Amino acid sequence: MNKSRFLALSFVLAFTGFGTAYAQAPALAAGTYKLAVGSKAPCDVTITAEGSLTQAADCSTGTNITKWTTTGSGYELLTASGETFALLKPHGETLEGATIADQHKVVLSH
Numbered sequence: 001m002n003k004s005r006f007l008a009l010s011f012v013l014a015f016t017g018f019g020t021a022y023a024q025a026p027a028l029a030a031g032t033y034k035l036a037v038g039s040k041a042p043c044d045v046t047i048t049a050e051g052s053l054t055q056a057a058d059c060s061t062g063t064n065i066t067k068w069t070t071t072g073s074g075y076e077l078l079t080a081s082g083e084t085f086a087l088l089k090p091h092g093e094t095l096e097g098a099t100i101a102d103q104h105k106v107v108l109s110h
Contacts, residue, residue: 038104
């Protein structure tokens with residue numbers, strides 16, 4: 001009897017963990033953010049709830065980032081050609097990660 005209770009409890013806990021592990025990050029709120037790539041000065045980017053991203057004219061990220069999307073645990077910044085530029089994860093009040101090509105630190109803050 002105790003064995004069946006243990007198995008039932010283990011089963012419930014296992015599925016609860018799977019749900020948490022595969023929970024998707026919430027959508028970014030539309031608005032203006034600061035994007036910092038590597039040692040370059042942060043620049044303004046405008047994000048829409050539909051997934052577009054527009055860089056300010058003075059933004060020197062090295063590429064034209066035009067989209068963002070949620071991933072399993074964070075966010076993905078995409079270039080105009082659809083390539084992944086950087087992967088970001090929530091870190092306190094900011095989103096932090098690295099570029100795919102050269103692993104430069106990327107920070108997106110409000």
